[in-house]
Each structure stands twice: as structure tokens, then as C-alpha cells.
Amino acid sequence: xxxxxxxxxxxxxxxxxxxxxxxxxxxxxxxxxxxxxxxxxxxxxxxxxxxxxxxxxxxxxxxxxxxxxxxxxxxxxxxxxxxxxxxxxxxxxxxxxxxxxxxxxxxxxxxxxxxxxxxxxxxxxxxxxxxxxxxxxxxxxxxxxxxxxxxxxxxxxxxxxxxxxxxxxxxxxxxxxxxxxxxxxxxxxxxxxxxxxxxxxxxxxxxxxxxxxxxxxxxxxxxxxxxxxxxxxxxxxxxxxxxxxxxxxxxxxxxxxxxxxxxxxxxxxxxxxxxxxxxxxxxxxxxxxxxxxxxxxxxxxxxxxxxxxxxx
Amino acid sequence: xxxxxxxxxxxxxxxxxxxxxxxxxxxxxxxxxxxxxxxxxxxxxxxxxxxxxxxxxxxxxxxxxxxxxxxxxxxxxxxxxxxxxxxxxxxxxxxxxxxxxxxxxxxxxxxxxxxxxxxxxxxxxxxxxxxxxxxxxxxxxxxxxxxxxxxxxxxxxxxxxxxxxxxxxxxxxxxxxxxxxxxxxxxxxxxxxxxxxxxxxxxxxxxxxxxxxxxxxxxxxxxxxxxxxxxxxxxxxxxxxxxxxxxxxxxxxxxxxxxxxxxxxxxxxxxxxxxxxxxxxxxxxxxxxxxxxxxxxxxxxxxxxxxxxxxxxxxxxxxxxxxxxxxxxxxxxxxxxxxxxxxxxxxxxxxxxxxxxxxxxxxxxxxxxxxxxxxxxxxxxxxxxxxxxxxxxxxxxxxxxxxxxxxxxxxxxxx
Numbered sequence: 001x002x003x004x005x006x007x008x009x010x011x012x013x014x015x016x017x018x019x020x021x022x023x024x025x026x027x028x029x030x031x032x033x034x035x036x037x038x039x040x041x042x043x044x045x046x047x048x049x050x051x052x053x054x055x056x057x058x059x060x061x062x063x064x065x066x067x068x069x070x071x072x073x074x075x076x077x078x079x080x081x082x083x084x085x086x087x088x089x090x091x092x093x094x095x096x097x098x099x100x101x102x103x104x105x106x107x108x109x110x111x112x113x114x115x116x117x118x119x120x121x122x123x124x125x126x127x128x129x130x131x132x133x134x135x136x137x138x139x140x141x142x143x144x145x146x147x148x149x150x151x152x153x154x155x156x157x158x159x160x161x162x163x164x165x166x167x168x169x170x171x172x173x174x175x176x177x178x179x180x181x182x183x184x185x186x187x188x189x190x191x192x193x194x195x196x197x198x199x200x201x202x203x204x205x206x207x208x209x210x211x212x213x214x215x216x217x218x219x220x221x222x223x224x225x226x227x228x229x230x231x232x233x234x235x236x237x238x239x240x241x242x243x244x245x246x247x248x249x250x251x252x253x254x255x256x257x258x259x260x261x262x263x264x265x266x267x268x269x270x271x272x273x274x275x276x277x278x279x280x281x282x283x284x285x286x287x288x289x290x291x292x293x294x295x296x297x298x299x300x301x302x303x304x305x306x307x308x309x310x311x312x
Numbered sequence: 313x314x315x316x317x318x319x320x321x322x323x324x325x326x327x328x329x330x331x332x333x334x335x336x337x338x339x340x341x342x343x344x345x346x347x348x349x350x351x352x353x354x355x356x357x358x359x360x361x362x363x364x365x366x367x368x369x370x371x372x373x374x375x376x377x378x379x380x381x382x383x384x385x386x387x388x389x390x391x392x393x394x395x396x397x398x399x400x401x402x403x404x405x406x407x408x409x410x411x412x413x414x415x416x417x418x419x420x421x422x423x424x425x426x427x428x429x430x431x432x433x434x435x436x437x438x439x440x441x442x443x444x445x446x447x448x449x450x451x452x453x454x455x456x457x458x459x460x461x462x463x464x465x466x467x468x469x470x471x472x473x474x475x476x477x478x479x480x481x482x483x484x485x486x487x488x489x490x491x492x493x494x495x496x497x498x499x500x501x502x503x504x505x506x507x508x509x510x511x512x513x514x515x516x517x518x519x520x521x522x523x524x525x526x527x528x529x530x531x532x533x534x535x536x537x538x539x540x541x542x543x544x545x546x547x548x549x550x551x552x553x554x555x556x557x558x559x560x561x562x563x564x565x566x567x568x569x570x571x572x573x574x575x576x577x578x579x580x581x582x583x584x585x586x587x588x589x590x591x592x593x594x595x596x597x598x599x600x601x602x603x604x605x606x607x608x609x610x611x612x613x614x615x616x617x618x619x620x621x622x623x624x625x626x627x628x629x630x631x632x633x634x635x636x637x638x639x640x641x642x643x644x645x646x647x648x649x650x651x652x653x654x655x656x657x658x659x660x661x662x663x664x665x666x667x668x669x670x671x672x673x674x675x676x677x678x679x680x681x682x683x684x685x686x687x688x689x690x691x692x693x694x695x696x697x698x699x700x701x702x703x704x705x706x707x708x709x710x711x712x713x714x715x716x717x718x719x720x721x722x723x724x725x726x727x
Contacts, residue, residue: 018590022394031598064543
């Protein structure tokens with residue numbers, strides 16, 4: 001290469017594209033969604049996985065805006081930090097945000113609120129989600145689920161077809177070969193799309209670190225009033241989580257590894273107050289991510305059953 | 313970080329799930345809660361060892377029957393690589409699932425039970441991995457603990473397998489033999505103390521040593537356009553970017569390209585990844601390309617380098633792997649999805665069915681059933697731009713979609 005050419009190269013930052021297989025795969029999938037479907041939507045929970053999806057969508061379509069809206073199924077039991085974060089992000093991106101509330105489904109009598117020690121609105125979300133899909137006639141719903149999260153998820157396709165009732169039939173899944181994604185569906189059906197299927201929890205955290213992606217503060221270590229139950233740490237700072245009188249509240253340094261509904265997300269003891277420390281902690285962790293999700297602990301097949309019914 | 317996808321193949325009870333469980337356990341990839349669950353269930357079942365297959369079998373029916381139904385994906389990583397294992401079942405629907413698993417993998421493990429040696433199933437597993445041109449194949453001779461870690465036994469099985477290798481079509485496929493005991497942990501991650509006679513690498517050492525250039529098949533650059541980006545904003549008023557993934561080679565700014573099917577020539581102006589410009593789009597990177605001239609490009613079109621044209625045609629013959637319960641018959645119409653391009657196709661001729669175990673072919677057949685493999689000629693309503701599968705794994709493959717049911721009914725590899 002001529003010296004002048006080298007100088008130009010350096011000046012214009014013209015080098016080889018720096019991406020990895022997982023990032024390029026996710027961008028490819030998001031572009032397939034935009035091309036193959038008429039009304040896609042990105043299911044946004046405010047958690048790290050859906051925040052990562054948003055960054056990938058920005059990359060996939062730049063300099064154009066993300067060509068689909070975000071939708072949040074709000075249980076009403078979200079951490080306030082997550083909601084504040086969501087609203088700020090949407091404003092910055094200039095994309096449309098759709099919010100549908102589980103509370104409305106309860107008020108309309110479509111679902112009945114659970115009661116008791118382990119009550120949660122996690123199961124109730126499915127009804128609100130399926131109603132919203134029907135209301136907006138969404139044909140593709142992009143989600144941040146990963147195959148490494150849970151064993152029923154490990155069998156999930158990247159384009160996962162749901163019938164008119166939003167249900168998943170694990171025995172009738174379409175084979176997915178090479179990079180080819182078949183998004184052909186009948187009217188009334190929809191496809192759940194999982195662009196970060198092949199990412200692990202550590203891949204997501206490493207990506208957040210490398211890309212300097214902002215995430216809600218509850219992912220970092222903070223002081224919180226908590227109580228212990230079944231070996232898990234629960235937040236005692238709000239009325240959402242049921243607490244018996246004999247369950248003692250104490251203040252500890254904790255952070256959350258997943259950000260679901262407050263009633264089904266347990267904290268972990270941690271002093272990791274920066275993304276660097278969080279990544280180091282995940283790398284050494286001996287407990288799986290969903291080990292702190294009470295919604296999976298209901299039974300060995302808890303996730304499989306919820307998926308069949310139309311869960312995320 | 314490097315990502316290596318590995319397909320596993322084995323018959324029922326060859327210990328495939330145990331091998332994967334062992335890989336996870338010895339690389340310390342099983343977290344305490346998962347390990348506890350395995351210990352608990354193993355105990356309940358009355359086993360006196362840990363049943364690692366419980367780490368992989370996900371669906372209720374699988375746990376009930378102790379079998380793997382569907383392709384499962386398992387993840388673990390070491391300091392140098394991220395691993396994705398596509399675990400495919402070894403029973404009735406094996407061909408369909410194995411073809412699927414092998415299609416996205418760069419390496420494969422074929423398991424042989426040392427007590428049984430090379431059986432009919434082994435032929436099938438090897439045939440499919442060879443047909444799919446998986447670059448690196450490990451023949452793991454398992455359950456060595458049950459044959460007293462015998463070198464003679466290992467050598468005899470190896471010799472039998474080498475006879476199979478002589479029949480393979482893809483002769484450059486790299487094949488490595490490793491004697492293992494998945495249950496006891498010999499030569500999976502750690503070197504065996506029971507088989508000093510084996511001087512080679514353990515399974516994990518072998519995969520750790522695979523370099524990027526060893527992993528991918530080499531071809532010529534192909535850029536199928538997935539999506540046209542037109543921001544229509546003041547800042548990017550005239551921006552027309554062609555979004556897609558680069559296959560087979562690299563593309564550079566200034567490269568002279570041909571747009572297919574219009575055959576219009578132009579030059580690559582800029583290569584974007586997100587908001588930055590680059591000189592080179594690397595293989596398998598998802599980029600956005602702009603051209604020097606205003607040319608008409610839409611989804612399904614392809615950019616290739618001048619002088620590097622693929623075949624442009626409305627007819628081709630391919631090896632088809634049938635995956636649907638509805639039969640494929642002559643005269644039937646399907647949608648051919650070739651990359652991101654879709655065209656209508658008609659089955660012109662089914663030449664012969666191929667036994668996927670090197671035992672020959674059947675001529676004069678009237679249709680394909682699920683798990684059949686055959687040579688089929690298709691006629692298309694529009695031309696596609698393809699390479700032979702042996703020259704280009706991506707641009708030489710396609711899927712068949714049944715227009716009645718929308719399901720992916722089969723896959724094909726163009727001659």
C-alpha cells in the first residue's frame with residue numbers, strides 16, 4: 001500500500017468491519033423480520049435482553065429509524081427504575097411505544113389476580129399480550145429470549161410460529177437450515193422471533209460492556225431492604241411482594257440479575273456496582289440466571305407449559 | 313470471540329447426552345442449581361452415578377421417555393471459544409434433524425459404542441455429515457470403560473470406519489478418532505489415565521485448536537440483498553443502502569460489482585456497519601453497502617464481483633432431504649427459498665433415491681417420504697443465482713416451502 005493510501009485509511013477509519021458471529025446473526029434476523037412481515041413489533045420489557053435487542057435494531061437499520069414499534073406488557077408490578085428507563089430510551093430513539101396493562105385485563109375480568117404467598121402477575125401477562133397482538137394485528141413479535149436460559153427454550157426456533165390462539169406446538173416446529181428463515185404464515189397466526197437465541201447471559205453482558213449500553217440501575221449493586229424466603233432474596237421496599245409477618249426485613253447490598261416482574265424476581269447479594277464488575281461476577285457465578293426466577297421453579301416443566309399457552 | 317457450532321450424532325443409548333453433560337461438567341459450565349437438579353433426579357431414579365443427560369433433555373415427553381425428540385442447543389465457553397452444540401436425536405426422525413443440525417455446524421461428533429462398533433446408524437451419521445460438507449468430523453469411540461480400554465478394540469473400530477471413509481464423496485473432510493468414556497470422563501476434557509496408548513488430543517483440546525480458517529469452507533463472495541435502507545431524512549436524503557450478510561469471501565470499497573438479475577455494473581462506494589464506514593466487509597458480517605451509481609436493487613437481488621458470476625438459471629438438479637409427512641411427488645409445486653430469494657418451483661423429475669448409508673440407490677420411485685434423500689430436478693418460474701453446493705455451502709443450498717401449509721418441507725443441495 002502507498003503511504004498516501006495508508007494515511008487516508010487511518011484518517012477515514014477505513015478498516016475491516018468489526019463484528020462477531022452472534023451480532024451479525026442477530027442483525028440478519030432483525031432485517032429478515034422487517035422484510036418478511038407487515039406488522040412486526042419488538043416486545044420490550046426494560047430488561048437487559050430487550051435493551052440489547054434495541055441496540056441491535058439500531059445497528060441493523062441505521063441511518064433509518066427502527067422500522068417497528070416497541071411494546072411493553074406492563075404488569076403494574078415493574079420496578080419503578082425500569083419504567084423510568086423505558087420512557088427515556090423511547091424518547092431518545094424517537095420510536096413509538098405501545099403499553100398494554102395487565103391491570104386492564106384484570107379489571108375487564110379476563111384474568112383473575114392470584115392471591116397468597118407466591119402470587120404473581122407473571123402468568124397473567126400472557127392474556128394481555130395475546131389481546132394486544134390481536135388488537136394491533138401484529139404478525140411478528142420480536143423477543144429477547146435465549147436458548148441458554150431454560151431447557152424448554154433450548155428447543156425454540158428463531159422464527160417460532162404460533163397459531164390463532166398464540167399457542168406453541170413444540171412437536172410441529174419448522175426445521176431451520178443454514179441462515180434461511182421461513183416466515184410464511186396464515187392470517188391470524190404470528191411468529192415469535194428470537195434474534196439473540198444463540199447468545200448466553202455472559203455474551204449479553206459482555207456486549208453491554210463493549211457497546212457501553214445504558215441499563216436500569218437495579219442491575220448494579222445497591223442497598224435495599226430485603227427478606228429471605230426459600231433461600232431467595234426478595235425486595236421488601238414495596239407492597240407488591242407478599243411478606244408474612246415472621247419474615248424479617250434487613251438491609252443488604254444486592255443487585256438483580258434479571259428484571260422481571262417484582263413479584264417473581266429475586267435479588268442476589270452483590271457489590272458489583274459497575275458493568276465491569278458485573279461481567280466478572282457473571283463469569284465466576286455458580287448459580288444460573290433463572291435460578292433467581294421463582295416463575296420457573298413452580299415445576300420442572302413450568303416454562304414449557306407457559307410457552308404452549310402463548311407466553312413470551 | 314470465536315464461536316464454534318458442533319453437531320452431535322449418535323444412536324439411542326450411545327451416550328450422546330452423557331457426553332455433552334460431561335463436556336459441561338468438566339468445563340465447569342454447569343451451575344450449582346443445575347447440578348443440584350441433576351443430582352436430585354439421578355438419586356430419585358436410583359442411579360449410582362450422575363445422569364448428565366438430564367442437563368440436555370428439555371421437553372416433558374423427552375424426560376418421560378428418556379429420549380431426545382428435537383434439536384436442542386447447548387452452550388458453554390472456554391477462555392478461547394464459545395461453543396454451541398446442536399444435539400440431534402438418534403431415532404426415527406434422525407435424518408431430518410441431523411441434516412438441520414449439521415447445516416449450521418462447522419464440526420460434528422459421531423459417537424460409536426465401543427461394544428457395538430460401526431453399525432448401520434454410523435454409516436448414516438457419517439453419510440449425512442459428509443453430504444452436508446461439515447468440515448471437521450470427530451469419531452468418538454465411547455464407552456471404552458466397558459471394553460477394558462482396549463487398544464485392539466479401538467483399532468478394529470477405526471479400521472472399520474476407514475473402510476466407510478473410502479466411499480465418501482467429500483474427500484477433504486477432516487476426520488479424527490478419539491477413544492473416550494463420557495461416563496467416566498476419559499479423553500473428553502481431561503486426558504485419560506486408563507489409555508496411555510492413545511497419544512492424541514482430547515475432544516476439547518481438538519476443538520480448542522481449530523482455527524477460524526479451519527472452520528469455514530472457502531468460496532467466492534456473494535451478497536444477497538435482504539433489505540433496502542432508505543431513511544428519507546434531511547441528513548440522509550439520497551441514502552440508498554443495501555443491507556445484507558456477506559458470504560464466502562470479503563468485499564471491499566471500490567470493488568466492481570454486478571447486480572443480479574439486472575446485470576447492471578457498478579462499484580462499491582461505501583461499506584457501513586452501523587454508523588461507521590469500513591474498507592472491508594468480512595465474511596459473514598451483516599453490513600450495509602452503497603453503490604457509486606443509482607441502480608435499481610431490491611430484496612432478493614444479489615451483488616457479486618465482476619468476473620465471479622454464479623450460475624443464473626431456471627432449472628437445476630439437487631440432492632433433496634425431505635422433511636415433511638406429505639409426500640414430494642413429480643409435478644407438485646413448492647416455493648424455493650434460496651437465501652432470501654423466493655421463487656416458485658415445480659418438481660420436474662425424481663431421478664433416484666439415495667440410501668444414506670452407502671448401500672446404493674433406488675431408481676423408479678414415485679415420491680419422497682419423510683427422511684428420504686434423493687436426486688430431484690426442479691423447474692423455476694424465475695431464474696435464481698446459484699453455485700454448486702460443493703463450491704458454496706450458502707449459495708448452493710435452499711429450502712422447499714409447501715405453499716398449502718407454509719411449512720419447511722425439505723432442504724436441497726444443488727449439484
